Amino acid sequence: MNILLLGSGGREHAFARALSASELCSQLFIAPGNAGTLAHGKNIDLSINDFPAIGEFCVNQNIELVIVGPEEPLVKGIRNYFEADAHLKNIAFVGPDQTGAQMEGSKDWSKQFMQKYSIPTAAYATFTAENLDAGLRYIDQMQGTIVLKADGLAAGKGVLIIDDKEIAKAELQAMISELKFGSASSKVVIEEFLDGIELSVFVLSDGNGYKLLPSAKDYKRIGEGDTGLNTGGMGAVSPVPFADESFLSKVESQIVIPTIEGLKAEGITYKGFIFIGLMNVNGNPMVIEYNSRMGDPETEVVLPRIQSDLVALMLATAKGNLHETIVEIDPRAATTIMLVSEGYPGDYEKGKEITGLENVEGSFVFHAGTKLGADGQLLSNGGRVLAITSLANTLAEALAMSNKNAEKVIFSNKYYRKDIGYEF
Numbered sequence: 001m002n003i004l005l006l007g008s009g010g011r012e013h014a015f016a017r018a019l020s021a022s023e024l025c026s027q028l029f030i031a032p033g034n035a036g037t038l039a040h041g042k043n044i045d046l047s048i049n050d051f052p053a054i055g056e057f058c059v060n061q062n063i064e065l066v067i068v069g070p071e072e073p074l075v076k077g078i079r080n081y082f083e084a085d086a087h088l089k090n091i092a093f094v095g096p097d098q099t100g101a102q103m104e105g106s107k108d109w110s111k112q113f114m115q116k117y118s119i120p121t122a123a124y125a126t127f128t129a130e131n132l133d134a135g136l137r138y139i140d141q142m143q144g145t146i147v148l149k150a151d152g153l154a155a156g157k158g159v160l161i162i163d164d165k166e167i168a169k170a171e172l173q174a175m176i177s178e179l180k181f182g183s184a185s186s187k188v189v190i191e192e193f194l195d196g197i198e199l200s201v202f203v204l205s206d207g208n209g210y211k212l213l214p215s216a217k218d219y220k221r222i223g224e225g226d227t228g229l230n231t232g233g234m235g236a237v238s239p240v241p242f243a244d245e246s247f248l249s250k251v252e253s254q255i256v257i258p259t260i261e262g263l264k265a266e267g268i269t270y271k272g273f274i275f276i277g278l279m280n281v282n283g284n285p286m287v288i289e290y291n292s293r294m295g296d297p298e299t300e301v302v303l304p305r306i307q308s309d310l311v312a313l314m315l316a317t318a319k320g321n322l323h324e325t326i327v328e329i330d331p332r333a334a335t336t337i338m339l340v341s342e343g344y345p346g347d348y349e350k351g352k353e354i355t356g357l358e359n360v361e362g363s364f365v366f367h368a369g370t371k372l373g374a375d376g377q378l379l380s381n382g383g384r385v386l387a388i389t390s391l392a393n394t395l396a397e398a399l400a401m402s403n404k405n406a407e408k409v410i411f412s413n414k415y416y417r418k419d420i421g422y423e424f
């Protein structure tokens with residue numbers, strides 16, 4: 001069958017590789033894709049938010065399966081657009097509708113959902129311009145570190161963690177009154193700080209039941225030792241050593257099952273990925289956030305560990321048949337190290353020539369921000385450029401391989417963290 005994948009990052013390269021490996025895949029199109037996805041299909045110059053153009057492409061190319069990588073089109077209702085069109089509604093579609101995507105698109109919505117279904121999460125309250133004064137008083141009575149979250153999508157930048165009440169109050173005002181994060185911060189969730197170790201759990205939901213995918217840990221800070229600015233993610237490992245069977249069974253019973261049941265109770269037929277950001281607080285899982293998609297770079301360690309046919313899994317998700325499938329997981333450890341452009345997550349230069357990929361041995365290089373130049377040379381085209389993924393019997397071996405190969409890839413403003421997985 002013909003398949004359309006939306007997105008252009010390392011996550012989408014990992015999807016493209018796994019989808020194209022399936023015997024069920026005749027032709028794979030990636031919109032817009034990157035220089036890496038070209039090896040697995042055809043890149044199409046379409047905007048991920050131009051639903052009419054995507055719909056027309058699907059009809060013209062006889063697309064039978066659509067998979068959405070990033071959150072933005074989901075939050076904007078791409079699934080609803082397909083469901084409302086007689087020519088598109090029968091296409092198998094992986095990604096929740098606009099209401100389901102509120103799991104990620106509105107922090108206030110997801111906090112209300114967690115509270116309603118008794119899913120463990122930090123205590124919180126939500127404020128807007130109408131009750132800003134109450135928000136300032138709420139901060140005054142808080143103990144310890146304060147977390148402020150823009151309600152809407154803010155490209156991973158909308159969370160502030162602040163120790164000082166006066167600074168927190170000034171930031172709350174800047175978020176609500178001055179729209180520090182645009183309209184995303186016209187509503188702000190204030191919550192208590194959770195002290196623990198973070199990890200992520202990934203779930204596939206078909207609207208009836210679910211399958212658990214491998215867990216992963218992402219390294220979000222730019223600097224070694226988890227210092228400096230937050231990024232989209234500088235590397236990841238899977239599985240997560242401290243997420244043992246007993247911890248994961250708590251995650252399943254206290255979080256995954258109530259989430260799936262809660263979505264059903266809300267009348268949401270959720271067909272897609274649920275990415276649950278968790279804090280392990282003294283052995284107990286608490287939800288930091290939901291995302292309505294897979295993570296990046298987590299996908300670059302999760303998908304390589306899934307041995308089952310990904311197209312078959314995606315079709316079962318879209319058709320509500322997940323109960324008939326088995327997700328086979330590779331017991332080996334996977335690691336990925338992200339090579340970024342110096343300056344990221346601030347300003348950085350693009351268009352640097354990348355060489356040395358032919359010297360990489362034993363790892364797979366997923367492209368994140370790359371493109372081909374006029375003469376076919378490989379160029380950097382983003383802050384996050386390449387993800388070097390390795391599979392080995394132990395995390396230490398996989399990390400050593402990713403680190404060794406990270407050295408062999410060359411571009412002039414390359415930076416990467418040499419301490420991914422340092423605590424294991």
Ligand code: AMP
Binds near residue numbers: 158277289
């Ligand atoms: P989010 O955009 O919700 O993923 O938040 C960004 C990051 O802020 C998370 O990955 C956590 O590291 C941190 N964070 C968010 N909420 C909390 C919280 N309540 N307690 C501690 N850290 C948090």
Ligand code: GLY
Binds near residue numbers: 233291
């Ligand atoms: N790596 C974090 C994310 O994809 O949101």
